[in-house]
Amino acid sequence: MYIALRALSVEIAYEPHSARHRSRYGIHTRISNQLRAAGCVFAEDEAELLISAAQSRSELEDMVSRRIASLPLEHIVGWAEFCGLRIAVDPGVFIPRRRTEFLVQQAIRLAEPLANPIVVDLCCGSGAVGTAIVRCLRQAELYAADVDPSAVQCARRNIAASGHVFFHGWVGAYPKPPPYGSIWIPLSEPRHVGP
Numbered sequence: 001m002y003i004a005l006r007a008l009s010v011e012i013a014y015e016p017h018s019a020r021h022r023s024r025y026g027i028h029t030r031i032s033n034q035l036r037a038a039g040c041v042f043a044e045d046e047a048e049l050l051i052s053a054a055q056s057r058s059e060l061e062d063m064v065s066r067r068i069a070s071l072p073l074e075h076i077v078g079w080a081e082f083c084g085l086r087i088a089v090d091p092g093v094f095i096p097r098r099r100t101e102f103l104v105q106q107a108i109r110l111a112e113p114l115a116n117p118i119v120v121d122l123c124c125g126s127g128a129v130g131t132a133i134v135r136c137l138r139q140a141e142l143y144a145a146d147v148d149p150s151a152v153q154c155a156r157r158n159i160a161a162s163g164h165v166f167f168h169g170w171v172g173a174y175p176k177p178p179p180y181g182s183i184w185i186p187l188s189e190p191r192h193v194g195p
Contacts, residue, residue: 027051031064038068046073053077083132088161093154096128100189104132111137111185118143122188127155129187131162140185 028047035043046067053076054060063076074080074095080087082096083104089095111117111133117140121130124144134142142159146152 024051027060031060034064035067038070040067049073049077080126080128082128083135085128085132085135085162087126087128087131087158088154089126090150090154093148093151094125096126097189100129101132103187103189104129107133107185107187108136111140115139116141117185119185119187121145122186123147123190124155125151127151127158129189130155131158133185133187134159135162 028044028051031047031050032043035046040046050060050063050067050073054063066076067073072095074089075091078088078090080089080095082098083101087096107119107129111119117137119130119133119137119140119142121127121133121142121144124130124146127144130142130144134140144152144155144159146155
């Protein structure tokens, strides 16, 4: 009798979960198929990210529509993974590229032996490079610049979220550069934008 009741309670307890699981699986499959038909190579992974990021069914449908219209996935969900960090990316701000992680690794390797390295990130975009570096080098002083005010604003948010306090961000030419001869690690990965 105990076993029968226990089995019944387990079956009742898991029924809503499995129905929810079937519903999520169905939504995931439908979105994956839509994305694949639109040419998304990693449709299943993208579907999972969109489902996780959406706060409602209508928001999910809007996100899927924007992705099908070829908007970058990172701009739709509002972030990109870079060096193990979640970097916020705003529309119009360049998305950090995986191959740039090599630049970060080399900069960290060069700066680690220095007591208080000064890092200058030119064409900083979202601030992903600087954020990843100061995450590993807490004593570094970071200067970041971009010609786009929205990029500098995005970089400020990302670097502030990392908890780093020695940050100077500016748009265009810096009015008062770091002292001559004090820059230890200059970085730049400008994007090519054009026809």
